[in-house]
Amino acid sequence: MAATAAATKKKTGSKAKSKPAPTPAGEVQSQVIAPELEKIPEVKDAPATDTVEKNPLLDRPLDPKAKSINVARVSLLEQARNTWLVNVDMNTTPEQCLDGSFWEHVAKLMQPGDNIHILPDDMSWEQVLHVCGQEPLFLHVVQKSFYKLVPATAPTIIPSRYKVQFAGAHHKWRVLRDDKPLKDGFATADLARRYAANHQAAVAR
Numbered sequence: 724m725a726a727t728a729a730a731t732k733k734k735t736g737s738k739a740k741s742k743p744a745p746t747p748a749g750e751v752q753s754q755v756i757a758p759e760l761e762k763i764p765e766v767k768d769a770p771a772t773d774t775v776e777k778n779p780l781l782d783r784p785l786d787p788k789a790k791s792i793n794v795a796r797v798s799l800l801e802q803a804r805n806t807w808l809v810n811v812d813m814n815t816t817p818e819q820c821l822d823g824s825f826w827e828h829v830a831k832l833m834q835p836g837d838n839i840h841i842l843p844d845d846m847s848w849e850q851v852l853h854v855c856g857q858e859p860l861f862l863h864v865v866q867k868s869f870y871k872l873v874p875a876t877a878p879t880i881i882p883s884r885y886k887v888q889f890a891g892a893h894h895k896w897r898v899l900r901d902d903k904p905l906k907d908g909f910a911t912a913d914l915a916r917r918y919a920a921n922h923q924a925a926v927a928r
Contacts, residue, residue: 804834804836804837805834805837806837806838806839806840807832807833807837807838807839807840808842809841810841810842811843811844812891812892813843813845813889815843817841817850817866817869820850820852820864821852821864821866823862823863823864824861825862827860827861830859830862831857833857834857835855835856837854838852838853838854839851839852839854844892844895845889845896845912846872846911847871848869848870849870849872850868850870851867851869852864852865852866852867853867874913879913879916879917879919879920881920881923882920882923884900885905885919885922886898886899886902887915887916894907894908895908895910896909896910896911896912896914896915897909897915898918900922905919906918
């Protein structure tokens with residue numbers, strides 16, 4: 724009988740544990756939170772990566788405002804610097820004109836900022852140089868432009884007995900017949916060729 728009472732008590736106790744007592748009306752049932760759930764995990768910011776591009780316009784400091792130009796720095800171009808015209812012989816090359824020692828005899832006439840226009844006697848090319856620096860026997864120059872001058876018209880074909888050659892700045896272009904000077908003073912080679920062709924036609928009549 725004692726064993727039966729113990730079994731009944733055990734059975735009744737197990738049922739009491741499995742079914743909680745009902746909550747009276749008007750009361751809120753409290754819940755017990757496990758200790759391991761009380762701590763909320765801390766959320767950390769994601770580490771910065773190198774893939775984020777920076778805006779160079781935002782990182783660069785602002786440029787200071789430029790000062791207004793003074794009237795003392797304004798002048799006429801013709802008064803501030805010189806433009807020179809230099810005639811060289813036909814054997815002079817454009818590369819030789821870039822050598823500072825080429826100007827040793829006239830370097831004292833020029834000053835930084837000047838422009839030099841170079842033409843050979845036959846006017847086959849033109850080169851413009853800018854004077855960067857000046858010494859007593861030396862010019863520091865840089866090439867601004869170079870043009871190869873080709874006549875727009877085709878050159879006249881001259882007979883085999885005639886030759887056309889440049890005779891210098893004074894005599895200019897000259898016509899030779901059988902290697903003997905016939906006439907000089909032509910401004911261009913094409914004019915000299917035309918004369919040679921006309922002369923041959925007059926002799927052949």
